[in-house]
Amino acid sequence: MLGAWLLLWGGLALHCRAQAAVLRRADDSTGRCTYSFTVASPVETSCPDAGGVPELRAELTALATRLSRLESRERGTGGSGPRGAEAEGAWDPQRAAPAARLEAAYSELLRAKSRLEEEKGRLEREKEELGRRLESSTQEMARLRAARCPPGGEGPGRDTLRAPGKATRWDPQPIAYQELQSERTEVPASRMLEETALGRPGAEDSAGCGELVWVGEPVVFGRADSIAGKYGVWMKDPEPVSPFTRETTWRVDTVGTEVRQLFQYEAAEQLAQGYPTKVHILPRPMESTGAVVYRGGLFFQPRRSRAVARYDLRGEAITAEKEIPGAGYHGQYPYSWGGYTDIDLAVDETGLWVIYSTEKARGAIVLSKLDPEKLEIQRTWETNIRKRGVANSFVICGTLYTVSSYSALNATINFAYNTATGTSRALRIPFENRFRYLSMVDYNPAERQLFAWDSFNMVTYPIRLSGA
Known part of the structure; x- marks a missing residue:
């Protein structure tokens, strides 16, 4: 009987604090009279099950850890992380300079590739044009024998003229x-x-x-x-x-x-x-x-x-x-x-x-x-x-x-x-x-x-x- 009065007074107290409460009376399966009341929570509209509390606490702990890491990263970058920098349109000169050089080098490589392709096409056309004439090309000697011009009117020198029989x-x-x-x-x-x-x-x-x-x-x-x-x-x-x-x-x-x-x-x-x-x-x-x-x-x-x-x-x-x-x-x-x-x-x-x-x-x-x-x-x-x-x-x-x-x-x-x-x-x-x-x-x-x-x-x- 004392428990019932305590529940009643608690409901009145909550009601006085302008919070809605509901008092119910019912008989359980054994015939006992049971009093219960329900109060609307300022945070949640329903209470979690007893078995889900540890999971919620673990999730809360994980969220706190992630929040701590984000705050540390924010302090290390001067209050603006990577995502924040993108959102705010921030520009880092130290990072922009290498990116600009890479883009310029890439553009130059593309231009060089285009020039090489044009040169390759020209050479292929020239090869087709000269293919018939150059088909029998052989290795060419690197050494050139020193040229000697015979004096005008004297004809070939002694060392040049030899009998045909010696040419065997x-x-x-x-x-x-x-x-x-x-x-x-x-x-x-x-x-x-x-x-x-x-x-x-x-x-x-x-x-x-x-x-x-x-x-x-x-x-x-x-x-x-x-x-x-x-x-x-x-x-x-x-x-x-x-x-x-x-x-x-x-x-x-x-x-x-x-x-x-x-x-x-x-x-x-x-x-x-x-x-x-x-x-x-x-x-x-x-x-x-x-x-x-x-x-x-x-x-x-x-x-x-x-x-x-x-x-x-x-x-x-x-x-x-x-x-x-x-x-x-x-x-x-x-x-x-x-x-x-x-x-x-x-x-x-x-x-x-x-x-x-x-x-x-x-x-x-x-x-x-x-x-x-x-x-x-x-x-x-x-x-x-x-x-x-x-x-x-x-x-x-x-x-x-x-x-x-x-x-x-x-x-x-x-x-x-x-x-x-x-x-x-x-x-x-x-x-x-x-x-x-x-x-x-x-x-x-x-x-x-x-x-x-x-x-x-x-x-x-x-x-x-x-x-x-």
């Missing part, structure tokens, strides 16, 4: 004989007289002619210093026209699709120094290494055509152009090294020649004599020498000579075809490819030596003719 140390590779034949065409007597006046074999300007019996070691006159000079053509005019002389030297670097620059040098010594007197810009691009200079004109094959053109060196204009009927061009019938060498021009004591092939000849070498003024064909010879089977060719005293290989160190002059007699024979005259990439060989009748381009190097070969 070269041990040339055995070659298979190729049968040759010629096609003879009946020519009126009037035309034969015209040809004799223009310089047929036997004319006075062919005095001292003979058969090639010996080729000496190459002498280096200059070296190209860029990829455009991998192969090219260099020459002198055996019959120059004023203001040019026999010492005036001409050069063309023939790598590329727009070969238009013709370099002029006062002499071979200036060529060796690499400083041209003048650069001529051809009206039409040139194809490959078959050009020659003769009687004041540059004779060359215009790009992607079967024509031959004459560029006047004084007037700096094309004065004549003529197609070679049926001639292959742009890779149809090249020499073995490729390079679009389908049409090759040559000069000897008797005049101007063009070396090519046709579909009718089935890839065999065809040789024609040209009028240097009108570029008309005066006479034609057809052989059975496959043009792709030889590396290059040249004409001396009306006889066509071929080189066996462009890359073998110890190559040979392996065939000769005499246009005066229509006969041919196999040869084994040693020929040294010192730099292993012979792309041009021409004969200069005024100097009686061969001019050649061998893997960036411009060289000459002394020669000996029988009976000369």
Whole structure:
């Protein structure tokens, strides 16, 4: 009874403190009278179960610990943590400077990558363009033998001239004989007289002619210093026209699709120094290494055509152009090294020649004599020498000579075809490819030596003719 009164007085006291309380009376399962009251808590609307108190205390302790850590971190950063800094837009200079440097470096790397990709694309395009010409490239020798120029008019020195029999140390590779034949065409007597006046074999300007019996070691006159000079053509005019002389030297670097620059040098010594007197810009691009200079004109094959053109060196204009009927061009019938060498021009004591092939000849070498003024064909010879089977060719005293290989160190002059007699024979005259990439060989009748381009190097070969 005393407990009931205490509960009642407690409820009245709480009610006096303006807190709502409810008093209930009920009988329990045993029949006892039970008094209970309920008071609304100022913090919670219901009391937790007795078993949940420890969990709540543990959670409260964890929250207090986290709050303590946050307060410590706030004090260590001057009252502004990372999240607070972001929320308030704070900026830390010490952290911003490295970030700015990283962003600048990253941007520079992106720009460098873009430049490299552009350069890679350009190189790939260039590789595709030069793929055919550079497919047979070999390792190039680093050492250059010191060049010695023989005194003018004295010919090769004693140490250079050796009997052909002594050249057996070269041990040339055995070659298979190729049968040759010629096609003879009946020519009126009037035309034969015209040809004799223009310089047929036997004319006075062919005095001292003979058969090639010996080729000496190459002498280096200059070296190209860029990829455009991998192969090219260099020459002198055996019959120059004023203001040019026999010492005036001409050069063309023939790598590329727009070969238009013709370099002029006062002499071979200036060529060796690499400083041209003048650069001529051809009206039409040139194809490959078959050009020659003769009687004041540059004779060359215009790009992607079967024509031959004459560029006047004084007037700096094309004065004549003529197609070679049926001639292959742009890779149809090249020499073995490729390079679009389908049409090759040559000069000897008797005049101007063009070396090519046709579909009718089935890839065999065809040789024609040209009028240097009108570029008309005066006479034609057809052989059975496959043009792709030889590396290059040249004409001396009306006889066509071929080189066996462009890359073998110890190559040979392996065939000769005499246009005066229509006969041919196999040869084994040693020929040294010192730099292993012979792309041009021409004969200069005024100097009686061969001019050649061998893997960036411009060289000459002394020669000996029988009976000369």
